[in-house]
Every structure is written in C-alpha cells, then in structure tokens.
Amino acid sequence: MADYKIDDTVDITDVVCPVTFVKAKVALEELDDGQILAVRMNNGEPVQNVPRSIKEEGHQILKLTDNGDDTFTLIVKKVEDE
Amino acid sequence: MAKVDYATLKKGGFMRQKQKNNFSLRLACVGGALTAENLKKIAEVAEKYGDGYVHLTSRQGVEIPFIKLDDIDDVTADLAKGGCRPGVCGPRVRTVTACQGNTVCPSGNINSYDIAVKLNERYFGRELPHKFKFGVTGCQNNCLKAEENDVGIKGAAQISWKEDTCIHCGVCEKACREEAITFRDGKLVIDTQKCNYCGRCAKSCPVDAWDVNEAFLVSFGGTFGNHISKGREFLPLITSEEQLFRVTDAAIQFFADHANAGERFKFTIDRVGEEKLYEVLKGAYDG
Numbered sequence: 013m014a015d016y017k018i019d020d021t022v023d024i025t026d027v028v029c030p031v032t033f034v035k036a037k038v039a040l041e042e043l044d045d046g047q048i049l050a051v052r053m054n055n056g057e058p059v060q061n062v063p064r065s066i067k068e069e070g071h072q073i074l075k076l077t078d079n080g081d082d083t084f085t086l087i088v089k090k091v092e093d094e
Numbered sequence: 095m096a097k098v099d100y101a102t103l104k105k106g107g108f109m110r111q112k113q114k115n116n117f118s119l120r121l122a123c124v125g126g127a128l129t130a131e132n133l134k135k136i137a138e139v140a141e142k143y144g145d146g147y148v149h150l151t152s153r154q155g156v157e158i159p160f161i162k163l164d165d166i167d168d169v170t171a172d173l174a175k176g177g178c179r180p181g182v183c184g185p186r187v188r189t190v191t192a193c194q195g196n197t198v199c200p201s202g203n204i205n206s207y208d209i210a211v212k213l214n215e216r217y218f219g220r221e222l223p224h225k226f227k228f229g230v231t232g233c234q235n236n237c238l239k240a241e242e243n244d245v246g247i248k249g250a251a252q253i254s255w256k257e258d259t260c261i262h263c264g265v266c267e268k269a270c271r272e273e274a275i276t277f278r279d280g281k282l283v284i285d286t287q288k289c290n291y292c293g294r295c296a297k298s299c300p301v302d303a304w305d306v307n308e309a310f311l312v313s314f315g316g317t318f319g320n321h322i323s324k325g326r327e328f329l330p331l332i333t334s335e336e337q338l339f340r341v342t343d344a345a346i347q348f349f350a351d352h353a354n355a356g357e358r359f360k361f362t363i364d365r366v367g368e369e370k371l372y373e374v375l376k377g378a379y380d381g
Contacts, residue, residue: 055268059268060268060269060271060294061269063265063269064269064294064298067298067300068200073263073265073300074300075261075263075264076263076265076267076268078264
C-alpha cells in the first residue's frame with residue numbers, strides 16, 4: 013500500500029451485503045475527484061462483489077491486497093461523474 | 095351444435111376448463127415480454143370476454159380464463175388488433191422462456207431475449223411426439239432455470255487474459271467463485287477444469303484486461319413435471335450463435351426421429367442411449 017497516497021480509509025468488515033457496498037459508496041462520496049480510498053473488507057462475499065460494484069459506479073480500482081487475516085484492502089481512486 | 099374439436103382448440107392455446115364451455119386462453123409470449131399495447135388489449139379482453147383477471151403462467155405467459163366457447167373467434171380477432179396471438183399447448187414446441195439478459199442485467203453474458211426470439215422463429219409450434227420446451231438464461235445465476243427445459247441455454251463468457259492491459263490488481267482472483275484464477279510470477283493462470291465461464295473475472299476487472307466472447311452452455315433432457323430430472327450438458331462450450339443453432343436443430347431432430355408419442359426428451363435419451371444423442375450433437379457441434 014506504500015505505492016499509493018491514501019486519503020481516507022473505511023472498514024466495511026463490520027457490515028454485511030448490501031451495506032458493505034453502501035458504506036464504501038458513502039465514503040467515496042466524501043472524497044474529491046482523484047482522491048484515494050482504502051476499503052478494508054472481509055474475504056468471501058464482500059471481496060467477490062464489492063470491487064465489481066465500485067467499478068460499475070465508475071471509480072477506478074488500483075489494487076486489492078491480501079492482509080493475511082482473512083481481510084482484504086481495496087485501493088480505489090474516486091472518479092467524479094461528468 | 096357441431097362437435098367441439100378440443101384438440102384443435104388446445105393447439106390454438108384454448109385450454110379447456112373444468113367449467114363446461116369455458117376456456118383459459120393462452121397467449122404467445124416470448125421471454126415474458128409484452129408491450130404496453132399488448133397489455134391494454136389483454137386487459138380489455140379479460141374484462142369484456144373473461145372474468146376480469148389473467149393468470150400469469152409458470153412459463154412467463156399470460157392466460158385469460160373464462161373465455162366462452164361461442165366467443166372464441168371474436169376474442170382471437172380482437173386480440174390480434176392489440177398485437178396478441180394465441181399460444182400453444184399439446185405435443186409441440188412451447189413458449190420459449192428467457193431472462194432479460196445483458197441488454198438490461200449487469201450479470202448477463204448474452205442477449206437472452208434475442209436468442210429466445212430466434213429460437214421461437216425457428217421452432218415455435220413445431221409438431222413433435224410430445225411437448226418440447228426451450229429456456230434461455232443469461233448467466234450462471236440461472237434465474238431462468240435452464241436445466242428445467244428439454245433444451246436449456248445458458249449464457250457463458252469465453253475469456254482470455256490480456257496481459258498487456260492487466261494491472262495485476264488481484265480483483266479477478268477473488269471475484270472468481272470457482273478459485274480458477276491464480277497469479278504466479280506475475281502471470282495469470284486459469285485452471286480450465288475449474289472455470290465455469292461465468293464471466294465474473296471480466297466483469298469485475300477495473301481495466302477490462304479480458305477478451306470476452308459470448309458463448310453458450312446447453313443442457314438436454316430437463317423435465318420438471320410428473321418426473322423430475324435436471325437437463326445435462328453433453329457438449330463443451332458453444333462459441334457462436336451459428337454453432338448453437340446447429341446443435342438445437344440436431345437436438346430437436348433427434349427428438350422428432352426417435353421419441354415415442356407422449357415421451358419427453360429425457361426418456362427418449364434414456365431409452366435410445368446418451369451416446370447416440372452425443373454422437374448426433376457432437377456432429378452438429380463440429381459442423
């Protein structure tokens with residue numbers, strides 16, 4: 013994660029679908045265009061689906077990192093709607 | 095009164111009710127799609143000739159119950175003005191069912207409705223030894239339950255990795271529910287034994303580092319009536335529409351050639367032999 017300057021972090025390991033995506037989406041809304049969010053999520057259903065949902069919202073996914081504790085961190089660059 | 099030809103009425107979608115001289119009129123309805131114009135006319139006919147309601151069938155169709163025998167010609171003519179045609183029942187190709195597919199659904203791998211329309215044009219109403227059902231589902235989520243059908247078609251993604259575009263983010267590795275993707279020394283490796291062509295890797299990829307070809311998985315011999323059996327996939331991935339229709343042509347012809355009257359496809363396959371069907375299907379598959 014050292015490769016990216018993280019502007020904000022959100023932990024969605026305490027919620028389940030569909031709130032996982034909603035929580036990440038709300039965190040992204042607080043950022044400015046081009047800023048970077050780190051999203052910590054659980055293995056399984058969240059890591060299968062949340063990255064795709066964020067992509068479909070139009071944001072740019074940079075990296076998914078295995079934290080080694082059955083959680084993953086997704087690095088996302090916010091892309092503002094035109 | 096002249097003798098009522100129930101077989102002809104049934105063929106024309108008029109289903110005899112338990113109430114004497116009353117029919118539930120089944121309408122042709124491909125993939126569950128009806129226009130607003132169709133719906134207005136259906137509502138009008140249900141109020142004027144029926145009991146003011148419709149039944150939505152298990153195969154995405156509409157039936158208008160309590161149509162009176164004497165009104166059948168008037169009802170058929172009136173419905174035609176709203177673009178509605180009667181459906182079919184009995185030993186022939188039935189309504190082709192479909193999900194909304196990739197024109198609407200983010201998960202869809204194929205345009206299910208378009209395939210259903212093409213199947214319908216090709217086969218609808220074709221006379222056979224018994225009923226024959228096609229269903230088209232857009233992806234592995236299988237909302238349309240492909241394997242319930244005599245021939246079930248499932249949208250698939252034939253994928254190949256574009257190394258030059260890939261940013262090695264690792265999203266696809268986790269998006270894959272079959273654990274078919276691993277990165278080894280910076281190279282993506284697909285376990286083709288595990289891949290089920292769901293396409294989630296490509297759909298989740300942030301930089302679209304995949305070539306995706308619309309493909310089909312086809313199952314044969316599904317039936318969910320008095321006997322229940324799941325359709326089986328005999329063939330590898332079908333990679334073009336042309337190939338798909340060669341295979342469906344071969345399957346329906348196999349049924350026409352070998353089935354006994356009143357025998358569903360599954361039981362024809364069991365009686366004649368899976369290997370016989372496979373031979374025919376493989377021939378069509380290879381072209």
